[in-house]
Amino acid sequence: MFENHMELRFRSISQNEALxxxxxxxxxxxxxxxxxxxxDIRxxxxxxxxxxxxxxYDNDPDKTVYMDCRIEGELVTIRVGDEGKGIEDVELARQPFYTTQPxxxxxxxxxxVMEAFMDGVQVESAPGRGTTVTLQKWLKVEHHG
Ligand SMILES: Nc1ncnc2c1ncn2[C@@H]1O[C@H](COP(=O)(O)OP(=O)(O)O)[C@@H](O)[C@H]1O
Ligand SMILES: [Mg+2]
Incomplete structure (x- = not known):
């Protein structure tokens, strides 16, 4: 089984979203x-x-966003993490049209959108501690490899 892993950390500024x-x-x-x-992944x-x-991070540029990416066979797992304010009620936050910044x-x-484009989306969050979103997608290598 092919396996690979990488990690990235970057400043909390919108320019780094494209990166x-x-x-x-x-x-x-x-x-x-x-x-x-x-x-879909992008x-x-x-x-x-x-x-x-x-x-x-409320757009605080002095904070750090973490991303790590893993390949296990045909599964890609991307985790995006912050050590920011966290989410009080994850189930509520995941509801369509729910936003705290209208x-x-x-x-x-x-x-x-994340759920629509990925095969799995997990959200772990603790108020005051931060949030980690895990995105997973199966890439069926044999169909076009
Ligand atoms: N990393 C995060 N840290 C804190 N709160 C978050 C985070 N991600 C999402 N949320 C909360 O979940 C809500 C819903 O997120 P989302 O579906 O992306 O909608 P939007 O970003 O348009 O508000 C946000 O409004 C916010 O309250
Ligand atoms: Mg959003």
Whole structure:
């Protein structure tokens, strides 16, 4: 079984959202995914990183966002973490249209987008401690490899 792993940490600024999604996509590209699968990964990572920066850290540029990516066979697992304010009620936060920042033109659809584009989305969070979002996708190598 092919296995690989990488970690990235970066400043909590919006410019790094593009960096993180590109790195995750480049890493997943080792499994020879379709363009569509890569777009799905980019979109989901983008939502998770944006949440870490704007919600977890309230746009504080002095904080650090963590990402680690893992390949186990055909499974790609990407974890995006922050040590920010955390989520009081994860189940509620994952509901469509739920947002705590409606004034900032947030749609409240970030978690729904992650769920739509990935095969698995887990959210671990502790108020005052931070949040880790785990995104998983199966890339069926034999269909286009
Ligand atoms: N990393 C995070 N840290 C703290 N709160 C978060 C984090 N990610 C999401 N949330 C909370 O979950 C809510 C829903 O997130 P999401 O579905 O992406 O919608 P939106 O970002 O448009 O508000 C956010 O409004 C916020 O309250
Ligand atoms: Mg969001």
């Amino acid at each position: 993180a999604r590109s790195v995750a996509a480049a890493f997943a590209a080792q499994l020879n995914p379709t363009i569509e699968e890569l777009t 979109t989901a990572v983008s939502e998770a990183v944006t949440n870490a920066i704007i919600h977890g 004034d900032m033109e947030r749609s409240g659809m970030g978690f729904c």
